[in-house]
Amino acid sequence: MSGRFYVTTPIYYVNDVPHLGTAYTTVTADALRRYHLLAGDETRMLTGTDEHGQKIQEAAAARGQAPQAFVDEVSARFRDAWPQLSVAADDFIRTTEPRHTAWVQELWKKIDAKGGLYLGQYDEWYCVGCESYKTEKELLPGNVCAIHLKPVERVQEPSYFFRLSAWEKPLLDLYERHPDFIQPESRRNEVISFVQSGLRDLSVSRTSFQWGIPAPGDDKHIMYVWFDALANYRSALGDDPALTKFWPPGGRLVHLVGKDILRFHAIYWPAFLLAAGYPEEALPSQVFAHGFLTVDGQKMSKSLRNAVDPLNLAKELGPDVLRYYLLRAISLGQDGDFDHKGLLERYNADLGKNIGNLLSRVLGLCSRYPADRGTPRREESAAGGLAEEADAELIRSANEALAKARTGWEEIAPHRALEAATELSSAGNLYVDRAQPWALAKGEKWERLAEVLAALLGVLEALSVLVWPAMPGKSDEMRRQLGLVPLAPATGRDLFPRTFAARTSAAPLAAPTPLFPTFDKAAEAALLAKLMPPPTAETNDKPATAAAAVADAGSPVSAPQVSYDNFAKVDLRVGLVTAAEKVPKKDKLLKLAVDVGEATPRQIVAGLALSFAPDALVGRRVIVVANLAPRDFGKGLVSHGMLLATGPSEALLLASAPDDAAPGARLK
Numbered sequence: 001m002s003g004r005f006y007v008t009t010p011i012y013y014v015n016d017v018p019h020l021g022t023a024y025t026t027v028t029a030d031a032l033r034r035y036h037l038l039a040g041d042e043t044r045m046l047t048g049t050d051e052h053g054q055k056i057q058e059a060a061a062a063r064g065q066a067p068q069a070f071v072d073e074v075s076a077r078f079r080d081a082w083p084q085l086s087v088a089a090d091d092f093i094r095t096t097e098p099r100h101t102a103w104v105q106e107l108w109k110k111i112d113a114k115g116g117l118y119l120g121q122y123d124e125w126y127c128v129g130c131e132s133y134k135t136e137k138e139l140l141p142g143n144v145c146a147i148h149l150k151p152v153e154r155v156q157e158p159s160y161f162f163r164l165s166a167w168e169k170p171l172l173d174l175y176e177r178h179p180d181f182i183q184p185e186s187r188r189n190e191v192i193s194f195v196q197s198g199l200r201d202l203s204v205s206r207t208s209f210q211w212g213i214p215a216p217g218d219d220k221h222i223m224y225v226w227f228d229a230l231a232n233y234r235s236a237l238g239d240d241p242a243l244t245k246f247w248p249p250g251g252r253l254v255h256l257v258g259k260d261i262l263r264f265h266a267i268y269w270p271a272f273l274l275a276a277g278y279p280e281e282a283l284p285s286q287v288f289a290h291g292f293l294t295v296d297g298q299k300m301s302k303s304l305r306n307a308v309d310p311l312n313l314a315k316e317l318g319p320d321v322l323r324y325y326l327l328r329a330i331s332l333g334q335d336g337d338f339d340h341k342g343l344l345e346r347y348n349a350d351l352g353k354n355i356g357n358l359l360s361r362v363l364g365l366c367s368r369y370p371a372d373r374g375t376p377r378r379e380e381s382a383a384g385g386l387a388e389e390a391d392a393e394l395i396r397s398a399n400e401a402l403a404k405a406r407t408g409w410e411e412i413a414p415h416r417a418l419e420a421a422t423e424l425s426s427a428g429n430l431y432v433d434r435a436q437p438w439a440l441a442k443g444e445k446w447e448r449l450a451e452v453l454a455a456l457l458g459v460l461e462a463l464s465v466l467v468w469p470a471m472p473g474k475s476d477e478m479r480r481q482l483g484l485v486p487l488a489p490a491t492g493r494d495l496f497p498r499t500f501a502a503r504t505s506a507a508p509l510a511a512p513t514p515l516f517p518t519f520d521k522a523a524e525a526a527l528l529a530k531l532m533p534p535p536t537a538e539t540n541d542k543p544a545t546a547a548a549a550v551a552d553a554g555s556p557v558s559a560p561q562v563s564y565d566n567f568a569k570v571d572l573r574v575g576l577v578t579a580a581e582k583v584p585k586k587d588k589l590l591k592l593a594v595d596v597g598e599a600t601p602r603q604i605v606a607g608l609a610l611s612f613a614p615d616a617l618v619g620r621r622v623i624v625v626a627n628l629a630p631r632d633f634g635k636g637l638v639s640h641g642m643l644l645a646t647g648p649s650e651a652l653l654l655a656s657a658p659d660d661a662a663p664g665a666r667l668k
């Protein structure tokens with residue numbers, strides 16, 4: 001029976017451009033939607049941009065642009081980016097659109113009419129980066145935001161408050177009654193303990209800036225950007241019954257979000273809706289939080305994010321390969337690493353040597369052994385005539401893979417669904433080896449040969465369906481070679497195979513063309529050189545936009561002044577890292593040999609291990625404090641100097657010297 005599936009991505013802040021992190025969420029949502037399309041469900045996917053708030057106002061000002069002109073420009077970059085990753089969202093909402101602002105004002109009025117809001121005075125900390133209020137407990141010493149590592153602001157102004165405290169018990173009841181409401185389980189537990197520890201009323205308006213939706217009846221107040229933003233999921237449907245039918249209980253609504261913004265979705269959003277009078281059954285069905293990506297083992301700083309552009313990756317590899325890697329290599333819900341070398345390894349192993357190989361092998365066999373009998377095929381239904389042991393094994397593995405793929409998508413585990421696709425392909429490759437079509441041809445066992453080839457073509461046809469949610473373009477191409485039309489999902493028709501069936505179609509096959517051409521070593525190295533951010537990207541890379549520069553700016557200079565004479569006492573030298581290794585049992589430390597122009601390189605022990613693999617440092621030119629008193633780390637491990645760097649210990653950026661600076665050159 002067909003159902004309705006409505007999936008949303010977060011709406012992205014326009015002080016940034018599309019990057020690998022936002023691409024990850026968006027591609028995942030698109031793949032989930034595509035699975036449901038195949039399953040015959042009515043589907044809808046929504047994405048868009050979050051355009052109000054202090055952060056955006058400041059980013060626009062930093063560019064010298066009026067906020068509206070700024071948001072128009074950046075929003076278009078998001079809208080144009082996603083189709084390049086084969087994302088086919090049904091709607092793209094912008095929070096500056098009248099259809100949104102009108103709906104949010106209605107929501108405000110409904111909550112207000114039920115006594116959910118009151119006017120008070122706000123006097124607390126606010127992080128503009130998070131667009132979120134902070135308690136003292138959440139801050140680092142010096143009133144610094146633990147996420148953005150920047151000082152927070154003290155906000156003191158009149159504000160409307162939302163009675164969030166009143167919803168503590170109803171929210172806990174909701175989580176209890178609907179264990180699936182927050183997934184994965186570990187994240188659900190975090191939210192539950194957060195709510196159990198007590199909810200405070202939430203400030204939902206500001207008066208100190210203008211860029212936002214005015215509060216109805218009191219337009220000195222601008223709505224809190226999260227109050228405004230969360231409502232997009234509903235405002236985008238408007239009043240049209242053809243769209244509102246997707247909202248629960250009529251449809252299954254899944255909000256896919258990063259773990260960083262789970263709280264807003266799992267606590268504030270249902271509380272707003274309950275306070276506006278939505279019954280429990282008309283709340284979103286699920287908030288699914290995925291993990292965060294690192295790139296080649298490093299945290300995605302702004303500069304690194306800019307260096308690894310998903311659109312560039314899609315251009316080089318094709319969108320499908322990028323999509324496959326994101327969906328297959330990372331277990332949705334857990335943190336994961338976008339590893340460029342791993343991407344090529346998976347490309348070769350899963351796609352080239354497994355799926356691509358099966359296609360070309362089978363099509364090759366079919367063209368070699370047509371035996372004047374036309375396209376090998378079986379007229380009987382399903383796998384009925386396949387009676388040998390190898391057949392039984394193939395049918396069993398194929399059925400298992402099909403069931404696993406379906407459950408993987410249903411349970412929002414794309415990595416498992418795609419693992420099932422490669423398992424099916426492996427089963428096909430194994431079957432070729434066991435059934436030995438060439439031996440059958442030699443023995444002139446034409447009937448059996450036709451049977452075997454029809455079974456293999458059946459595997460390939462099923463595979464073309466299994467890969468479609470992740471790789472729609474490759475699926476079409478596979479089907480073209482198999483003489484099949486592209487998949488055309490239709491409501492009420494479940495195209496996702498439940499049981500294995502040998503091919504019955506008599507349509508002619510095309511000549512095999514490699515679906516995933518393999519790279520030789522040289523081509524692979526050239527591709528990696530093109531795709532991977534250069535090792536010094538973090539230091540050389542200026543933030544790509546003025547907006548990024550604002551976000552990357554550090555805290556105001558507050559250290560006491562020093563005289564030039566005192567500064568000149570610090571001997572800063574260009575150093576060349578000649579060797580680097582981990583220090584056993586010290587997670588954070590690396591032992592480096594650094595050439596500072598002396599007879600032998602110096603040993604420097606530095607807290608870089610959370611940010612750099614040792615190999616990534618060798619050959620880099622760094623800045624060394626050369627006359628720092630030696631520091632003894634115990635057990636004979638002494639450091640003779642220090643490297644200059646910035647950032648948190650797990651995402652350090654090393655200060656570097658240009659390539660033509662000689663080791664030992666003094667900085668002045």
Ligand code: MSP
Nearest residue numbers: 010011012013021022025050229230258292293300
């Ligand atoms: N505007 C808010 C969301 C409002 S939704 C009502 C926002 N926007 S954002 O532009 O900062 O995007 C946040 C989302 O981007 C994360 O939740 C996540 O989906 C994605 N990611 C950003 N960096 C990421 C990684 N490094 N890894 C994975 N996803 C990441 O928050």
